[in-house]
Amino acid sequence: MNRRDVLRTAAALPALGVALSAAAEQQKDLKITGIETDLLKPPPGEPYYDALQTLNVDKGAVVLRIHTNAGITGWANSWFGNRGEGARVVQSILENEVKPVIMGKDPAFPRRIRAELWKAMNYQGVTGVAQFALAATDIALWDILGKNAGLPVYKMLGAYRDRIPVYSMCGWYYDNDGDLSHFKRQISTAMDQGYKSVKIKVGKYSLADDVRRIRMAFDTMGKGKRLMVDANQVFDRSEALLRGKVYQEMGCFWLEEPLPPEDMEGFAMLAQALDMRIATGENLNTKYAFADLIARHGADIVQPDDRRAGGVCEWMEIAAIADGYKVEVASHGGGETNLNMLLAMPNAIYMESGGPQKMIDGEALGPEAPGMSSEVSAEEIRKYKVG
Known part of the structure; x- marks a missing residue:
């Protein structure tokens, strides 16, 4: 194919x-x-x-x-x-x-x-x-x-499920956080909010610093939780492979965006060389870029962004291409738009979120209101409108 x-x-x-x-x-x-x-x-x-x-x-x-x-x-x-x-x-x-x-x-x-x-x-x-x-x-x-x-949009699209696991993107880098106390508080808060999976940032400093952050995250979450790591394009191929092997040995669930998005050969190399999942796609536009990545076997999980990828029609076609290759889908970002689309695809595994999220046992439930549930409140518009 x-x-x-x-x-x-x-x-x-x-x-x-x-x-x-x-x-x-x-x-x-x-x-x-x-x-x-x-x-x-x-x-x-x-x-x-x-x-x-x-x-x-x-x-x-x-x-x-x-x-x-x-x-x-x-x-x-x-x-x-x-x-x-x-x-x-x-x-x-x-x-x-x-x-x-x-x-x-x-x-x-x-x-x-x-x-x-x-x-x-x-x-x-x-x-x-x-x-x-x-x-x-x-x-x-x-x-x-x-x-x-x-009808809610996910039912218009042909719903596959009515709930989806959610992870918290909470492990950022913060100012004056050499002891990782702020980092630890964010992960503890995510656990208190009901998340069962967390993603943290890596790659800003040394490999030793990454190891320290990963250990702190695992210790804070406790047993039975999943940890994803996100490098935000910062590595070259050799550094991505070196650090990826360490992340893999430490039990991280996926390595996200270790390389610039245009380096599709590099992603294919990493996916072949590492046993852990490689996730990417938030910075790709349209199904054509995703088709290229997927055909090269450059990702185990694709992460279309509902804005950059092109909206509902394009997002769903990307997910269908991925499904044809037995590649999984996890959204970049959360919100009701991503939730509606994820609920309609059999290969969807996670929605990204941050902060409080309506969940039952670590899963977000499908919206009940007709449409996308994408309205912005009049109060928010009034408060922040410019120009």
């Missing part, structure tokens, strides 16, 4: 067709009548770090609402944990590039709308930050479809 065969397989997802037919039956003359966007700029918080970046200081988001003639509004939002001005770029694309294409269209055809947007934006490029805008549009369209049909 080659990359071309797998892409054909992904394009034939039956659940999407069933869902769209059901939505079309609810309101046959549904049309898009307008869009609204708001730019949000929360104040800086306490900084924390991965191996390469500073986060929680320069944040921003764009909130999208797509209106219809039936009075149904589809919501989506796109957050930037650093370099918050990226949200302003996405807002501009939505207002100036997306809006003219989607006005008057039937939202029951999100894949066709995506194809039309791709064609319209192809000259200036449809990867990178443009995918954030296309993704927000697609997510809002699916929110409309779910609301129109009276």
Whole structure:
């Protein structure tokens, strides 16, 4: 089975067709009548770090609402944990590039709308930050479809399960934390919140420091818990292999993004050389990049980001490609959009989260409300809106 065969397989997802037919039956003359966007700029918080970046200081988001003639509004939002001005770029694309294409269209055809947007934006490029805008549009369209049909989106997509295991991304690097006391508190808090799995950052300093952090995490979590490690692209191939063998011996469940995302040969080498799971994908755009990675056997777990990957239609096709190769899926990021998609795929194993999360026995439950449950509160918009 080659990359071309797998892409054909992904394009034939039956659940999407069933869902769209059901939505079309609810309101046959549904049309898009307008869009609204708001730019949000929360104040800086306490900084924390991965191996390469500073986060929680320069944040921003764009909130999208797509209106219809039936009075149904589809919501989506796109957050930037650093370099918050990226949200302003996405807002501009939505207002100036997306809006003219989607006005008057039937939202029951999100894949066709995506194809039309791709064609319209192809000259200036449809990867990178443009995918954030296309993704927000697609997510809002699916929110409309779910609301129109009276179903949560995961049931529109052909639900496979109604709950999914969740892990806490809580083991960041912090200022003035040489004794790892802040690091330990974060992991202890995650255990108190009901998580059974935790992910920590590695790779910022020496291998010895990584070992110290991993031991502290395991000791703090106690028996029967899983630990994932995330290097955020910081290693070259030789360093990734050296440290990966140590992480493997220490019992870590997966090694995430040890290499830059474009080094797909390097990922294939690591996946072959290590017995532990290799996870990556948060920085890849579209199913084409994922098809290349998966066909090279460069990952045991792919992690599409609902914003960068391109939204619901693209995310589901990525997951289908992965399933064809017996590759598992874990979302990059949490929230209701990722939750809805994960619940619809048989090869989904984890949702990422952080902080308090509604769970039963370490698993997030499927939303009950129709649509994507992607609304942003009026209070949050009022509080942080700029421009």
